[in-house]
Amino acid sequence: MVPRGEFALSETGIQPHRAPASGLVFAVVNQKGGVGKTTTAINLATALAACGQRVLLVDLDPQGNASTGLGVSTPATAADGVYAALIGERNLADVIVPTSVPGLDVVPASADLAGAEIELIDVEQRQSRLKVALEHDVGGYDYVLVDCPPALGLLTLNALVAAQSVLVPLQCEFFALDGLSRLTRSIERIRNAFNPGLNILGVVLTMHDGRNNLCRSVEADVREYFGDRVYQTVIPRNVRVSEAPSFGLPAIVYDMNCSGARAYINLAAEILRREGRLPEREAAA
Numbered sequence: 001m002v003p004r005g006e007f008a009l010s011e012t013g014i015q016p017h018r019a020p021a022s023g024l025v026f027a028v029v030n031q032k033g034g035v036g037k038t039t040t041a042i043n044l045a046t047a048l049a050a051c052g053q054r055v056l057l058v059d060l061d062p063q064g065n066a067s068t069g070l071g072v073s074t075p076a077t078a079a080d081g082v083y084a085a086l087i088g089e090r091n092l093a094d095v096i097v098p099t100s101v102p103g104l105d106v107v108p109a110s111a112d113l114a115g116a117e118i119e120l121i122d123v124e125q126r127q128s129r130l131k132v133a134l135e136h137d138v139g140g141y142d143y144v145l146v147d148c149p150p151a152l153g154l155l156t157l158n159a160l161v162a163a164q165s166v167l168v169p170l171q172c173e174f175f176a177l178d179g180l181s182r183l184t185r186s187i188e189r190i191r192n193a194f195n196p197g198l199n200i201l202g203v204v205l206t207m208h209d210g211r212n213n214l215c216r217s218v219e220a221d222v223r224e225y226f227g228d229r230v231y232q233t234v235i236p237r238n239v240r241v242s243e244a245p246s247f248g249l250p251a252i253v254y255d256m257n258c259s260g261a262r263a264y265i266n267l268a269a270e271i272l273r274r275e276g277r278l279p280e281r282e283a284a285a
């Protein structure tokens with residue numbers, strides 16, 4: 001199967017205002033596995049870049065799926081990935097790799113990152129390593145997205161301490177809300193202990209199937225509980241989205257007309273609109 005072609009900003013129908021860069025850091029978090037964190041991080045980052053934003057995606061998961069899904073190999077040695085920056089061996093700026101998407105760079109993860117959970121235990125300020133690296137070493141990005149592993153361990157803690165906002169991908173299934181209350185309690189604790197400005201930016205419903213009764217009922221519960229923090233845009237279950245990473249491409253590049261790609265473009269527009277970076281009229285386009 002061949003990717004159907006390149007996307008271009010003009011094709012998205014979105015013409016954003018370029019706001020003053022504030023380098024907003026979003027942690028893409030859900031301790032539940034396989035809910036669409038990495039897919040959301042890759043495609044939202046691509047859609048934001050397609051909207052003219054400068055975006056850095058930090059792969060903070062030892063699985064390295066955000067790196068490979070963008071066609072960037074996971075580094076053979078730990079010295080070339082995010083791990084080296086977390087333990088202070090390298091400057092974060094030196095391990096940034098450009099992707100084939102204009103405006104989107106990635107900090108790749110290597111498998112060694114799994115060891116960081118243990119190796120950082122004795123390190124001073126171990127929960128703030130990513131925050132310090134982003135603040136001191138990196139500039140010029142409008143958005144930094146951090147793809148987290150499916151656990152609330154030290155790596156996710158680093159993302160939540162570095163972030164201003166949490167983006168929670170949620171698959172509409174029976175246990176979805178159980179995990180969410182645990183996650184909101186953790187966010188509350190991190191806000192009190194380390195990061196008073198931390199907010200839940202939003203919940204995005206992924207792999208949505210409107211024909212499925214359970215999916216509709218979970219969606220109603222989530223919208224009742226989180227109110228307008230749940231994005232209007234839902235990401236449909238779409239086979240093109242799941243095929244794209246095997247080509248090392250975001251779905252938006254692999255097939256920008258598939259329903260999943262269009263949904264991620266709409267999600268980026270909704271986020272930019274909430275940030276005041278996109279006028280209402282064009283956000284609705």
Ligand SMILES: Nc1ncnc2c1ncn2[C@@H]1O[C@H](COP(=O)(O)OP(=O)(O)OP(=O)(O)O)[C@@H](O)[C@H]1O
Nearest residue numbers: 033034035036037038039150207236237238241242
């Ligand atoms: N909208 C979608 N339509 C179809 N398949 C999807 C969609 N979103 C994600 N998937 C597939 O679901 C699986 C899990 O997605 P993903 O890897 O993004 O989840 P994750 O939360 O990052 O997982 P992990 O917790 O292991 O890091 C992948 O095979 C992915 O291709």
Ligand SMILES: [Mg+2]
Nearest residue numbers: 037038061065
């Ligand atoms: Mg993942």
